[in-house]
Amino acid sequence: MVTPFLGALSTFLAPDRWRYRVALSFSGISLLCLVVLLFWHTFLGQSSTRLMVAGGGLQIDPFGLPLVLLAAFLPWCLLVSAPLRGPEGKEGAVVLLLAGLGEMLAMTPHGGAWWLLAWCLTGFAYLTPHGESVSPHAHHSAQSRFRRGAIQARFQLLGVGLGLLLLLLPASRSASIEAWWAAPFLLVVMLRGQLFPFHVSFAAWVESAPLTRVAMTLSLMPAAYLLTLPDLQLAPWAASLLFWISLLTSLCAAMLAHGERRARRVVAWIVLSASSLVLAGLVANSDAAQLGAMISWLATSASACGLLMTLRAVEARRGRQSLDRNHGGYERMPVLAGSFLVLGLAMIGFPATLGMVGQELMLEGMSEQSLFAAALFSLISALNGICLLRTYFRLFCGQQPRPGSGQACRPRERLAFVVLIVVLFCGGLRPQPLLNLQRQALNLLDASPKP
């Protein structure tokens, strides 16, 4: 767990031409350590591995195991596929820092001091560097984008502050008894999860921030961690309200994605729509929906990260993309195009992917609660699918761009995309071990009162 933090510091301090190698090395070491730990854990057959560090504890339980692997794996994918030179170089440090925070969230006792620290620090990732290079396709200046993106940072920091205050008060955890505690909790989840109405500047933040940071930040899903605190008992009315707000946010984001004309904003809304569905599943009145949401959490994190990676690769070649016309270029970058489509489909739950497993269970579970909610869920999924295909056609299909723009996919990029796609498909074709693990994780968590 220490490796990502050391790596972040080393990357920050390293000269520009070494940054990439340092970041990638530390990321690789961190991933290797976790893989070795996983094999050791499996070999010894223990239900948890407990290490005592500095009076606290690190443990890998069924809940944290896939999340910690994801926290180590996704940064590696991001770093392998990005050169990170020039102004983007320091983003490698941010990615490693976020990876370390993600591992802390997954490995430290939930709700403990270290967990709380990691949870709060993730909010600071929304503070983006001031301004970026402006492409001819951008409709607004970099400064304007920064100002708009800063709103989302404020929402996040407000959520961090309020969350810190509430989580430090022991009485607030038993919110089912003191029902009025549920309201601030609800607010914290809505702020950190970018739920309605705090989703307003989400796309602006994605527009203003480096995509590497966006991909890593969004894959952490701090609101989902909050909803899976073991001793949290959300009041029934709050759980129900949160369920419907999440669905409403998801629908709103899906509709916004249809109306947008800029690629980054479209992808941002699709990702928000998918992640809101995860939050809805976590507070749903059904064990199947909660289990599905746990699986979807992993699938959405991985596929959202991958989708943003492909968009980053496209923007690195052509700059910011507008969806007013077809840009072409499929014949030059078929792997990028295919990866964009496949990763997007995995996020919306296309059959044979891990996303489908989670969405299938969520759909079944939600139908037990409300047929209308389940129908809304499938409508949102359909809207996201249409938007995704439209974006794919706009970005990669059409007249060939001017020759000599060097758009072929680099081997490192291809490696990252292929590995991510293989993981999503293997997880989808053989999901039962992961499902068993997540079922154990659900059993470990306290059940919330039913809405």
Place this chain on the structure above:
Amino acid sequence: MSWLQLFSLAALVIPVLLFLLLGVSQLLHCPLREKLIGPMAAIGLSAAILALLMANGLCLYQDSAQTLDLGRWFSGQGHAFRLFFLLDVSTLPLLLFANLLVGVVEAFTHRYLHREPGYHRFQLMLFLFLIGLDLVLAAGSMEMLVAGWEFLGLSSALLIAFFHERSGPIRNGLRVFSIYRFCDVALVSAFLWLHAVWPDSAPTPWQGGVVPTLPRGTAEGILLLLLFAVSGKSALLPFSSWLPRAMEGPTPSSAIFYGALSVHAGPLLLLRFSWLMEQAPAATVVLGILGALTSLCAALVARTQTEIKSLLAYATVTQVGLIMLEISLGWHWIPLLHIAGHATLRSLQFLRAPSLLHDRHNLEDAIGGHLAHARIPGLDRLSPRQVRKLYQFSLHRAWLDELLDGLVIYPWQRWTAALVDVHLRLEQQLAKFVSKEHRR
């Protein structure tokens, strides 16, 4: 596992292997050569057809239906997704028929798309289509049927947009996909509703279980939802306008999708749910009326088409409408025979479409004169004004495009644009507020 199950499994697995092989090679940026893909596909599909022939023979010999249960793909918290296939006397012949047609189209494709830049892409989508179709035909559970349905939809849309250098195919591909996805919501809703009234553990009627008696309103509602889903897939009213748009794709895909197989997925689905129609008479009447109206409209519209593939598209819609009418009358084998005959004929016509003029000249040479123009019977009894109205109706393709655009697409675009506008204004206002804070 019996021989029947083994052969059936082989036939189902072969397209998956071919798809994975092509897909992985493309993903690793070392696509297989055309010289390798063609023979590989031919051998694979031949093996699948042979396996299905054996399976059909065994099914007839044993005179009993079997199932292929590959266990649970995944399960959790009381819900399970089972890999369960039906191997009965109506499924196996359909599977054989589908594989035969795909084999013929594959052989045609290997020559038709020779050296075409999108050859690999086409083959990949063709195998994805075959996987989807196998799932739809042999699905023993609703979840598997939906999975196959989604494969059909995606492969269809990507093949319509095959010639993606032009904007027309892209636009039409997206439109078709949108209609599919929109109608799939109804399909999923129908299945969820059915799940809600059906115990999970009980086998469905098409698995040999007892036909449940559903409340009247439930049965009607579920069948209406299924009808909506099928309307999209099979180009019934008011969605018929997508089929001629789908002709943007290459001829082999037009043949296999819109002439032969994909467009008949809807009637096949309804045949699976024939037990539901007995409990939902009102919805069945709606089905019959919809089928008849679709058939009538398409027959009229086909009269003024000037392009062969559009003409064939509307001819297809006409027949699909008639098949729906037959299904609404409670027939089972007549629609199946109709589907088989229609699919074969239409595939032939689509594959021969590029040679239409050549064929017509050969025919006229053979008969020694021009072919007579077919007249619509009974048209002489109408007044000139009525004939003009019919002509306008036909020329404008029943104004279906305008209807869909006016009622759904343009309002949707306006609403989403307005929503985006509201959000952008809110962002601006909040950004101004943030900058004022900075200035203080």
